[in-house]
Amino acid sequence: MTTFYHSTRSDSETVTSKQAILAGIAPDGGLYVSDDAVRNKLDLRAVCQEGYHQIACRVLGTLLPDFTEQEVASCVAAAYADNFDTPAVTPLSPLGTDWLLELYHGPTCAFKDVALQMLPRLMSVARKGEGRNVMIVTATSGDTGKAALAGFAGVPGTGVTVFYPDGKVSDVQHLQMVTQTGDNVAVCGIRGTFDDAQTQVKRIFADRELAGRLAANNVMLSSANSINVGRLVPQVTYYFSAYAQLVQTGAIVIGDEVDFCVPTGNFGDVLAGYYAKLLGLPVGKLVVASNSNKVLTDFLTTGTYDRRRDFVKTISPSMDILVSSNLERMLYYLTDGDCEAVAGYMADLAQKGYYTISNDLLAKLRQTFDCGF
Numbered sequence: 295m296t297t298f299y300h301s302t303r304s305d306s307e308t309v310t311s312k313q314a315i316l317a318g319i320a321p322d323g324g325l326y327v328s329d330d331a332v333r334n335k336l337d338l339r340a341v342c343q344e345g346y347h348q349i350a351c352r353v354l355g356t357l358l359p360d361f362t363e364q365e366v367a368s369c370v371a372a373a374y375a376d377n378f379d380t381p382a383v384t385p386l387s388p389l390g391t392d393w394l395l396e397l398y399h400g401p402t403c404a405f406k407d408v409a410l411q412m413l414p415r416l417m418s419v420a421r422k423g424e425g426r427n428v429m430i431v432t433a434t435s436g437d438t439g440k441a442a443l444a445g446f447a448g449v450p451g452t453g454v455t456v457f458y459p460d461g462k463v464s465d466v467q468h469l470q471m472v473t474q475t476g477d478n479v480a481v482c483g484i485r486g487t488f489d490d491a492q493t494q495v496k497r498i499f500a501d502r503e504l505a506g507r508l509a510a511n512n513v514m515l516s517s518a519n520s521i522n523v524g525r526l527v528p529q530v531t532y533y534f535s536a537y538a539q540l541v542q543t544g545a546i547v548i549g550d551e552v553d554f555c556v557p558t559g560n561f562g563d564v565l566a567g568y569y570a571k572l573l574g575l576p577v578g579k580l581v582v583a584s585n586s587n588k589v590l591t592d593f594l595t596t597g598t599y600d601r602r603r604d605f606v607k608t609i610s611p612s613m614d615i616l617v618s619s620n621l622e623r624m625l626y627y628l629t630d631g632d633c634e635a636v637a638g639y640m641a642d643l644a645q646k647g648y649y650t651i652s653n654d655l656l657a658k659l660r661q662t663f664d665c666g667f
């Protein structure tokens with residue numbers, strides 16, 4: 295059986311997971327989702343006896359079914375080798391009566407390493423059928439840029455170009471970016487803000503003439519941000535790994551429900567937790583944690599998503615987001631795959647600046663998601 299991905303806004307055109315990873319975003323502006331892949335259940339008993347690599351192979355094999363077992367295994371082995379400073383990759387440590395999932399053991403210390411060490415390898419395999427080279431273009435306020443540079447450096451058939459606002463990223467992140475080695479990486483400080491960088495990157499993507507010239511030279515542009523399926527799927531692994539570690543240390547027994555509290559920006563990380571739940575992980579509540587830009591807290595409290603508000607600059611810039619892209623995928627699953635409804639919400643958001651879901655849908659959402667800021 296081949297499982298296909300399609301846009302959240304229409305299911306008339308389907309692609310393989312390899313094509314979805316190369317494209318990043320669907321042509322109609324929607325995000326790629328799968329109906330069949332998330333109906334599978336992982337063998338929880340087996341998972342609870344396994345280490346990170348084995349669990350990653352299970353998760354990726356299930357959600358990216360057109361990758362062969364060997365392709366998945368080689369991507370996992372390369373992505374989570376001694377570039378992480380512990381074989382546990384994402385170890386769990388006690389914190390009072392709670393547990394802390396340590397997502398900072400990768401090469402740039404950003405949690406995004408877990409996905410961005412994997413995405414380039416998935417792209418490298420996926421482009422083999424395609425023949426073209428992939429150039430990643432991304433704007434960054436810090437974390438994504440350095441993790442993307444480190445992830446794509448030296449990966450065959452790929453390149454990465456990062457734009458950051460000069461003087462507006464931390465000294466550590468600035469140094470991490472400008473000292474990145476590799477002959478397929480480029481980094482560029484711009485005069486302006488992160489939004490300026492982001493706007494220009496969007497212009498590059500929308501430039502048909504440029505796309506034509508690149509295609510003639512066998513190059514396609516793609517994005518490394520968290521709307522890419524290839525960034526979402528690797529994050530599902532650490533929810534299963536966290537659960538397995540809790541079982542292995544005797545803190546819980548198999549079947550107990552675990553709540554996860556997740557700092558949120560683009561809704562990528564917490565959505566990966568929802569995918570884990572779909573795949574059979576006993577997840578109790580997923581707590582969506584925001585900063586002062588609390589658009590998601592308001593949405594989960596009132597049912598209205600409203601981006602018409604002032605943007606607050608905080609000490610956690612990766613969470614300073616008013617349009618949380620991956621929520622669109624959650625709306626798709628929440629409405630039982632009603633593409634028309636999702637397209638309607640997104641049109642309202644673009645045109646009016648807000649949308650409202652029904653009380654029934656809000657109640658359903660609140661069965662799984664809690665929130666705070």
Ligand SMILES: *Cc1c(COP(=O)(O)O)cnc(C)c1O
Nearest residue numbers: 437557558559560561562563612
């Ligand atoms: C990217 C990032 C976030 C937001 O993650 P999402 O998956 O976009 O919700 C939160 N904190 C830090 C430190 C990050 O780098």
